[in-house]
Amino acid sequence: MVIATGTLLLALPVASETGQPVKIVDALFTATSATCVTGLITVDTPTTYSLFGEIVIMALIQTGGLGFMTLSTLVALLLGKRITLKERLVMQEALNQLTVEGVVRLSRYVLFFTFLTEGLGALLLGLRFSRDMPPGQAFYFGVFHAVSAFCNAGFSLFSANLMDYRGDLLVNLVITALIILGGLGFSVVADVYTKRSWQRLSLHSKIVIRTTMWLIIIGTLMFLALEYTNSKSLAPLPLGEKVLASYFQAVTPRTAGFNTLNIGDLRPVTLLLIIILMFIGASPGSTGGGIKTSTFTTIAVAVWSIIQGKCDIEIFGRRLPRGTVLKALAVASVSLLLVVTVTGIMLVTEQEEMEIILFEVVSAFGTVGLSAGLTPQLTVAGKLLITATMYSGRVGPLTLAFAIAQRLGRQGIKHYPEEGVIIG
Template structure:
């Protein structure tokens, strides 16, 4: 899977380096083309050069294709092409699809890929239609349709790429744009298996435990984040303070949703208070849900750890949620993913503090945004050195591929229990 994403990024880098991809007719620097191609394929949204003013229509279409490929996964797209051509999907291909879509078994992965295509076309199509109607009041119809399609795909794939120099700041009080973008982000970040489960079961009681945890955790994070951002920024004269109450609530809600790996913003990120930026950094690290277009350690990983901690605090042995008991291996897997991810973020942050002229919060925010494939930035991205660009590029790639591959590898190893068991002895912790 990592090799497949690497090939897609290499192809995108080559195309974005062509003179035809640039508005000026001069080739974009290879390092910037590589950064943009990785950011688009990893559905991140961080950019070293402004998308609208740097790339031509050809370049923007290349970016859009990379976003769609990265969001759905190259294995999903190649499988759908193979099905259209009447080819048989081999067991090896099904295993890679299982890894790419983060499924527990290979059973039903081909059927799920069909659901993915249908739901994606429906969601992006409806979003594009609504956004095109809204944009048509401000620009020619052809441009409005193009902008609608681009931003709908970018939002559903949780990419965060936009064709406005200030993201969606100018649409901060626009209810239609805010709701369409956020709903696309949320449904894109739920995970395709959850959406399929909702469609087929259509009852909360019949949903799988996975779907229930994803839905409950997603709603909890959005509501909690909206309230916290609203309270923290309410008196900030650079963000919410000058806005009417309704616009304050809408902006708080939008910024509560986008750190879940989307990258759009209606508030200037650099103007937010340090404590708000720290809270958003935590949201970016958590990210979206397994098998979705988003990144991060995933909502289920966060939920499993949170439930385990609460169980220990209460003095219980079994880790229970929604009337079910979580296997010990699932919790260990969640802890491993969170620990390795945290180690990666801390390591890259430490290196960038040496290579870049920026403070800790700005660098940590940037690295977490790259790892979580979010795309929000305090303004450091365009100022990165070549070393910094390469590190962030590697972090985006790892954030898109690493957690999935790591989760799959750990799941396999946990299934192979050793025949030797050493004597048990306690240690003092805490």
């Protein structure tokens, strides 16, 4: 419903910079990309959409980033409405929590943390942009980019995205900080704020923080090494700018979509690195997409335990439940199947190399928004496929995880005889 409403609003003449209505397929694509906080675009945002259209896009990003249930809770709290048990159960699933306890309190925290973080980010960005444009426009740009970054959307009001600010330390650090905070997950941020001790943190928070940290560090170092001598990307830049650009591009695939380098100029092996980071994505209960950091770590730990011949899946002095491992495997497997299927279909509909198509599909699935240049050239069929992939990536794996979680507790009344099969 949110996507449909956004599509109708963006298709209005008033939403267009020229006064001519945007094609309905492009309006649908943009509305889906904004609501699913992806950032892929078929038309240039600042030159295609008017101020009204940009505000609609920002509203869709905020709705998609926070989640419909969180915004509904805000309205209910403002109206003094009592939150029923049924609504709390829905909120539990929407916020990806293990129990229903404290979901209303967490919703309040989510709203407060979101608006405070976005407000600080908007202020800092607005002050920086005011050097390049009138103050009113600068702070509007600051608000838009702060919302887009915190919600991991990647929409920009600059036609070149953030490439003109590649060496700007303030813009790079503020945008990446917003991306990381939005991608950690609200429950993790709340856990850190209340516990304030590594030992007292929940297992989930420890996994998310440690995985996020290592993905950023490894991603930065690998990007720097792979692109260091590439004359089209890092080679012409000073060392400090090389490191800053590498750090920025290691953060944005998870799952924001901003870029300070031309993605189409990167080497194929670097595109593969970014594809892996995009597929892993952010963390559960966050504004980001992908299979999620905790899913990736659960599978990695399970595989390592099997290699070591262990019966239990152990991490940080805790044993992971069998159901958690099965859910992680199911989410990753279905996600991989979706990516492979859409890529195969688009190899038929689009005239482009497989690595470029795969990059765009994973970017759509992970709700990232990075593009190697294919999205603006998509056929109508390609646009619809990517639109469906963005939607599936935002709700599919998570919905699957909920469905499995609800069914795992149901034991059948009969058990078949056990028999092994040869693996490997």
